[in-house]
Amino acid sequence: MSAGIDLQDVVCDFGSFRAVDHANVSIRPGEFFSFLGPSGCGKTTILRMISGFIDPTAGTIRIGGTDVKGKRPNQRPTALIFQNLALFPLMPIWENIAFGLEMRGVDKATRRAKAEELLKLVDLPGAADKMVSQLSGGQKQRVAIARALAVEPKVMLLDEPLSALDLKLRQHMRAELRTIQKRTGVTFIYITHDQGEALAMSDRVGVMSQGRIQQIADPRDIYNNPANGFVASFVGENNIFEGTAGAASGGHAAFDTPEGRLRARQVAGTEGKPVRLYVRPEHTILSATPAAENSVPVTVEEVAFEGAFISVHGRTATGKPITAELRNDGSATVPEKGAALHASFDPARAALLPDVDVRH
Amino acid sequence: MGDLARRYGPGLTTIILLLVAFWLIMLVIVPNLTLLEQSFRPYLPVVDVGGPKDTYSFSNYLKVFNGEIETSVLGITFHIPVHVKTFLLTIWYSMVVTVACFLLAYPLAYFMAKVVNPKTLPTLLLLLFVPLWVSEVLRAFAWWIILALKGPLNWILLGIGVIDKPVRWIVGYDGVVVGLVYTYVLFMLFPLYNAVSSLDTNQIEAAEDLGAPWWKIHWRIVMPHAKPGIASGSVMVFMLSAGSLLVPSILGSTTSQWFTQTIDQWFKDALDWNTASAYAFLLLVLCTVFVTVAMKLFKVRLSDIAK
Numbered sequence: 001m002s003a004g005i006d007l008q009d010v011v012c013d014f015g016s017f018r019a020v021d022h023a024n025v026s027i028r029p030g031e032f033f034s035f036l037g038p039s040g041c042g043k044t045t046i047l048r049m050i051s052g053f054i055d056p057t058a059g060t061i062r063i064g065g066t067d068v069k070g071k072r073p074n075q076r077p078t079a080l081i082f083q084n085l086a087l088f089p090l091m092p093i094w095e096n097i098a099f100g101l102e103m104r105g106v107d108k109a110t111r112r113a114k115a116e117e118l119l120k121l122v123d124l125p126g127a128a129d130k131m132v133s134q135l136s137g138g139q140k141q142r143v144a145i146a147r148a149l150a151v152e153p154k155v156m157l158l159d160e161p162l163s164a165l166d167l168k169l170r171q172h173m174r175a176e177l178r179t180i181q182k183r184t185g186v187t188f189i190y191i192t193h194d195q196g197e198a199l200a201m202s203d204r205v206g207v208m209s210q211g212r213i214q215q216i217a218d219p220r221d222i223y224n225n226p227a228n229g230f231v232a233s234f235v236g237e238n239n240i241f242e243g244t245a246g247a248a249s250g251g252h253a254a255f256d257t258p259e260g261r262l263r264a265r266q267v268a269g270t271e272g273k274p275v276r277l278y279v280r281p282e283h284t285i286l287s288a289t290p291a292a293e294n295s296v297p298v299t300v301e302e303v304a305f306e307g308a309f310i311s312v313h314g315r316t317a318t319g320k321p322i323t324a325e326l327r328n329d330g331s332a333t334v335p336e337k338g339a340a341l342h343a344s345f346d347p348a349r350a351a352l353l354p355d356v357d358v359r360h
Numbered sequence: 361m362g363d364l365a366r367r368y369g370p371g372l373t374t375i376i377l378l379l380v381a382f383w384l385i386m387l388v389i390v391p392n393l394t395l396l397e398q399s400f401r402p403y404l405p406v407v408d409v410g411g412p413k414d415t416y417s418f419s420n421y422l423k424v425f426n427g428e429i430e431t432s433v434l435g436i437t438f439h440i441p442v443h444v445k446t447f448l449l450t451i452w453y454s455m456v457v458t459v460a461c462f463l464l465a466y467p468l469a470y471f472m473a474k475v476v477n478p479k480t481l482p483t484l485l486l487l488l489f490v491p492l493w494v495s496e497v498l499r500a501f502a503w504w505i506i507l508a509l510k511g512p513l514n515w516i517l518l519g520i521g522v523i524d525k526p527v528r529w530i531v532g533y534d535g536v537v538v539g540l541v542y543t544y545v546l547f548m549l550f551p552l553y554n555a556v557s558s559l560d561t562n563q564i565e566a567a568e569d570l571g572a573p574w575w576k577i578h579w580r581i582v583m584p585h586a587k588p589g590i591a592s593g594s595v596m597v598f599m600l601s602a603g604s605l606l607v608p609s610i611l612g613s614t615t616s617q618w619f620t621q622t623i624d625q626w627f628k629d630a631l632d633w634n635t636a637s638a639y640a641f642l643l644l645v646l647c648t649v650f651v652t653v654a655m656k657l658f659k660v661r662l663s664d665i666a667k
Contacts, residue, residue: 051569052569053565053569072568073565073568073569074568074569074570074571074572074573078569079569079570080565080566080569082562082565082566083562084560084562086560086562086563086565086566087566088563088566088567088580088581090584090585099567099570099572099580100570100571102580103567103570103571103572103573103576104571147570148570151570151571
């Protein structure tokens with residue numbers, strides 16, 4: 001069982017501070033949807049409005065098509081997993097998991113059986129009678145998921161639940177969460193500031209900044225076709241050029257910069273607006289001779305070995321830093337520090353983007 | 361102790377330690393031991409003190425069983441020694457005071473810890489503390505005036521038509537209970553407030569999110585977490601109430617008698633310090649036993665309270 005969620009022009013003000021500004025999003029039933037953004041961007045506020053702890057100042061929230069205005073968290077078909085998990089330390093694990101059922105008046109034997117069943121689902125059989133303090137971080141995580149699943153929510157809301165775990169465990173739990181989501185078919189709404197997490201797990205991602213949803217798209221589109229400079233910079237690295245857009249033709253536009261005339265994709269709706277040119281380091285190519293177009297001379301300043309790839313940091317004649325990433329597969333020659341090279345990129349791989357959301 | 365000497369130097373450390381030792385030994389241990397010692401000796405004319413009649417015995421303690429009176433509780437009539445009755449009533453009404461304090465303090469503690477804006481909290485605390493600036497005697501008398509037959513409470517209730525003739529409020533133990541609750545409620549409030557404010561608000565929200573109605577959130581999450589606070593508040597209120605002399609003396613009625621008043625009468629009216637001491641120790645020991653049993657029943661450990 002799962003339900004979709006619609007946010008229609010949702011606004012949330014805290015005093016004079018607008019935490020969420022006209023959020024519109026339609027999350028499909030059974031979808032794994034992430035809100036991605038820096039802290040203070042309003043993503044947790046959105047989550048708390050969906051779960052019912054905060055009332056929106058304006059706008060409508062629908063869960064499974066029903067307007068949930070005025071409904072308390074205990075009346076909504078949602079289950080929230082808190083950032084600090086908020087497990088009940090005075091109850092054994094099974095009572096934690098069965099707490100929601102206890103509140104619904106389910107008898108003890110059924111509760112216990114259900115708790116055992118869920119512990120199997122989250123790969124923690126035999127932990128029923130332990131106390132919360134006896135579990136490791138990853139195990140607590142699973143208990144929190146089981147506790148939320150026990151009430152058979154139509155929507156699971158997860159507020160950065162992996163942020164307290166170490167890197168290896170976090171990567172493991174990502175896969176685990178995704179599996180549990182697929183197995184149960186419940187709609188997952190996931191809040192994170194970690195772009196890797198959002199991209200790896202989600203069906204779709206909503207990138208937020210300063211209370212506004214900047215872009216909603218699947219992870220590939222977010223990375224490959226960011227809607228604006230904020231999305232491009234928040235999700236991944238960029239080489240950014242400042243300049244003025246010139247004549248456009250065939251979806252591409254000329255872009256005059258201090259480094260010379262460049263060409264890049266023009267994103268619909270940005271004509272005549274101030275834009276910058278964004279190109280990813282992995283799409284920036286270094287060569288000894290100038291390329292036919294979009295070529296900028298650079299001097300290599302630093303070569304950083306990162307394992308799977310090598311970051312080459314250079315600087316243009318005007319002092320602009322440029323980074324290129326080379327795959328560490330032996331196909332590219334690693335330049336020396338101080339080498340004079342040319343950085344170039346395919347115009348189709350570069351985009352002219354406004355800084356932030358320009359809808360308003 | 362080495363730490364103390366390093367911080368304050370040998371001179372000041374000696375003074376501090378001597379003061380603490382004086383306070384402990386001269387003001388706590390010696391008077392109590394004196395009372396304990398004389399509680400086992402008979403009350404004798406001065407000439408006989410130290411003589412052949414001055415021997416140790418439990419006879420002072422056994423005096424609580426003297427003088428039976430007829431009593432009826434819940435329609436059952438039986439005979440009970442008058443001082444035992446006083447003692448049991450003292451314990452009973454101290455429990456009533458403790459429960460009343462909890463019922464008053466818990467919502468307030470929760471409100472202060474979890475609901476009120478932290479900015480207004482200092483004002484609230486100040487308002488709670490203001491009454492403490494006035495002496496306990498005056499506060500007890502204030503209640504005596506408020507509850508008096510022609511006092512302001514009856515005047516207001518008559519005025520707004522809740523009652524049609526004045527109510528005698530200071531009847532039986534009612535005045536004593538009101539006075540004790542008022543005097544000791546803060547001793548319940550602050551441990552409760554500390555305990556509740558240490559609860560992670562996410563726990564409350566998690567419980568609500570999982571479908572718990574408000575009273576179940578309190579019963580299953582907040583109260584179990586606050587148990588050490590409830591226990592320490594209850595022990596304090598109970599012990600202070602059972603040991604209070606002032607409030608029962610001022611707000612007592614003709615039919616109320618607190619065990620401390622009985623002790624006081626042995627001291628001041630009978631001038632029999634020996635029996636008075638025995639009664640005082642009875643009260644101390646039995647209250648301690650009572651509290652220990654109650655803590656066992658509610659599965660609270662002493663170390664929980666110390667937290």
